[in-house]
Amino acid sequence: MTAEKAPRLKLRIGTRGSPLALVQARQVAADIERHSGGEIAGEIITFTSTGDKLTTERLINSGGKGLFTREIDEAVDDGRCDLAVHSLKDVPGEIPAGQELVAFPEREDPRDGFITVSGIKSLKDLPEGATVGTASLRRESQTLARRPDLNIVTFRGNVQTRLKKLEDGLADATYLAMSGLERLGMAHLASPVPIEDMIPAAGQGIITIAARPDDLDNDIVALLRKLDHADSRKAAIAERAFLVELDGSCRTAMGGHARLEDGVWKFDGEVLRPDGSERWAEKGTAQADASEADLAALGRSAGQRIRAAAGGDLPAFEDD
Structure with missing residues (x-):
């Protein structure tokens, strides 16, 4: 008689149900299984976000940023999901109390x-x-x-x-x-489109894994952190610092992008008037071995200079 194999531990992964979101969540599930040596599997749970229900109107007419993450965030908070997989550009600057963006897998093409x-x-x-x-x-x-x-x-x-x-x-x-x-x-x-022609949204090309570390076993948190890509994390930190500094929302046309290029961290950020008639842009650099705090300062500084150049108040789109 052969001994029965112990059932694998399952982590419940919350995600939107779009084809792209499912591809991203399945990749995270595969990475979890690989890093755990097959001991842990991902169970994908799909949600239709408020943003997904909007098929004809702008996000600003229904509350702006966070519409693609809110329902999933709530499921992580109330324990229906152990973690969430988000496109980073959909994640607001302020995330729910107790949650953390625990990992940033390697970035894809940000353009x-x-x-x-x-x-x-x-x-x-x-x-x-x-x-x-x-x-x-x-x-x-x-x-x-x-x-x-x-x-x-x-x-x-x-x-x-x-x-x-x-x-x-x-x-x-x-x-x-x-x-x-x-x-x-x-x-x-x-x-x-070349980045010099269209600076991408902050976080574009990066997915992130959100969880409540205090609610998970330490070994699970350590496993999730293994999915982190150091340079993608640093880019995310710089871009989100820029976003937070400018109180980025779906009412402001803005782009921010950080990358390690030719041995130097480079940052480009901009804010535009809704009709494109005026643009405020700033650049910045940091050394290749810059810390996460240095990268946050890089993005924040660019945002501060843009705000000063724009006179303090940033141009915003109005509701339709």
Whole structure:
């Protein structure tokens, strides 16, 4: 008679139910199983967030940032889930008390991807008066800053929904994050936009694992921390410090991006007027061996200089 194998411990992973969110959660589950030597498995629990229910209107009309994480955060807080997997750019600057962003797996391509069905590869090549579909205030303002002649229409929904709207002719072009397209095996559909042309949203391309460490066994917390990628964490810290300094919300068009390049940490941040008519941008650098505190100071300093240049009050979109 053979001894029965002990059942594996399961960690309940909360995530949105979109195809991209599921890819991200499944990767985290696979990493947990690998790092635990197969002793721990992930059980994925899906949620339809408030943000997912908005298919036609802007986020600012329904409360702004946090709409894609709120229901999952609540499930972690009340014990229905042991951890959550979020796209970092969806996570507000202030997270629920008791929760921690315990790990940042390695970042994917942070750039925006420009997509058309006509074969046009760049915003500059769109005909005059063409229509661009996006629900991102940052992308809207950055587009108008480069091409004030273009028209903007609201594109909400997951990757597949937005691509279908483009195919249906509701716009001539749209943007999707290259990281999401890569994770879905769809990167060939887009032309990456250089970061100097469109600074990405803070956290774009990074996923994060949120949990309540005090509610988990120490060994589980240690396991989750093994999924952390040091440089991705430092970039996340810099970008979120920038976001918090400017009280970043879905009402302000802003981008912030940190990366280790040529042996130096480089940071680029900007805030734009809604119509793209004015832009405040700042850069900063730190040494390659900069601490997490140094990286936070790098992002925070850029935000402070932008606020001062803008006169203290940042331009914001109004509700429709």
